[in-house]
Amino acid sequence: RKDHRALPQHDHAEVNRRGARHAGLGLGVRAVYPPSNPPHRVDGRGQEPELRQAASWVRSKPGRRCADPGRHHRRRHPTPSNHVPTRFPITSYLFPEIGRRRNAHLEKNPDANIISLGIGDTTMPIPDHILSGLVGAASELGVKETYSGYGAEQGKAGLREKIASKLYNDKIKPEEVFVSDGAKCDIARLQMMFGSKVISAVQDPSYPVYVDTSVMMGQTGTMDTDKSQFDNIVYMPCNPGNGFFPDLKSMPRADVIYFCSPNNPTGAAATKSQLTELVKHANEQGSIIVFDAAYAPF
Numbered sequence: 001r002k003d004h005r006a007l008p009q010h011d012h013a014e015v016n017r018r019g020a021r022h023a024g025l026g027l028g029v030r031a032v033y034p035p036s037n038p039p040h041r042v043d044g045r046g047q048e049p050e051l052r053q054a055a056s057w058v059r060s061k062p063g064r065r066c067a068d069p070g071r072h073h074r075r076r077h078p079t080p081s082n083h084v085p086t087r088f089p090i091t092s093y094l095f096p097e098i099g100r101r102r103n104a105h106l107e108k109n110p111d112a113n114i115i116s117l118g119i120g121d122t123t124m125p126i127p128d129h130i131l132s133g134l135v136g137a138a139s140e141l142g143v144k145e146t147y148s149g150y151g152a153e154q155g156k157a158g159l160r161e162k163i164a165s166k167l168y169n170d171k172i173k174p175e176e177v178f179v180s181d182g183a184k185c186d187i188a189r190l191q192m193m194f195g196s197k198v199i200s201a202v203q204d205p206s207y208p209v210y211v212d213t214s215v216m217m218g219q220t221g222t223m224d225t226d227k228s229q230f231d232n233i234v235y236m237p238c239n240p241g242n243g244f245f246p247d248l249k250s251m252p253r254a255d256v257i258y259f260c261s262p263n264n265p266t267g268a269a270a271t272k273s274q275l276t277e278l279v280k281h282a283n284e285q286g287s288i289i290v291f292d293a294a295y296a297p298f
Contacts, residue, residue: 155177155178200254
């Protein structure tokens with residue numbers, strides 16, 4: 001905010017550039033819109049029309065001063081929680097968009113039998129042995145003799161030992177196991193560690209959080225609306241034509257390679273030789289691999 005006040009009164013583009021560098025970091029960054037009401041409406045692409053107009057307005061007038069300050073005054077509004085500042089307009093999260101299209105189709109075709117390929121959900125109740133463990137652990141917190149307070153930040157030692165031995169056959173050490181609160185949070189933390197200056201590579205198609213967090217961190221450029229892809233991200237096509245494995249030799253260099261195997265959403269699992277090729281490529285290019293094996297048990 002201090003930076004914003006120090007800027008010339010109507011330098012919208014510079015305010016926007018500074019705001020974009022802090023997108024998604026919870027730093028109280030404000031976005032600047034052209035003289036109109038703050039955007040509230042959402043169109044079919046999951047984006048406020050006024051926000052897209054604002055983004056275009058900012059980009060088309062870099063550093064331009066308004067001739068009539070009384071008519072074109074600077075207005076600052078908090079950045080909407082689901083958007084980064086206007087230099088990086090983004091579409092909505094993939095799965096809600098699938099849900100909107102499904103619901104719209106059902107409104108017109110109420111008798112349609114739809115097989116949804118949107119976000120997955122649980123369908124079976126929690127097994128008794130897991131449920132009893134949860135209930136027992138919660139009950140221990142209500143008794144002074146068994147109350148434990150905060151747990152270890154990397155996860156309970158006994159749990160990490162079981163994970164290392166049962167799931168990884170003792171091929172890793174318990175100290176290498178980190179019990180977290182979910183994949184989205186982990187990916188976001190990695191993105192914060194990598195910062196805004198890196199170039200990321202993602203499989204196409206792949207889990208959308210890799211791209212979404214890259215946008216939130218300010219790593220990307222503008223979106224190509226025809227392709228629904230962002231500048232400054234390397235998209236690695238994975239389709240039946242290439243056996244769902246990217247052509248690494250033709251791929252531009254990336255600082256970070258996000259690789260999901262078995263893949264979400266295709267289910268394709270890379271072979272040992274393919275993974276060996278991926279590691280060799282990363283070593284040659286000086287890239288970091290973030291390997292997502294969430295579906296390995298399946």
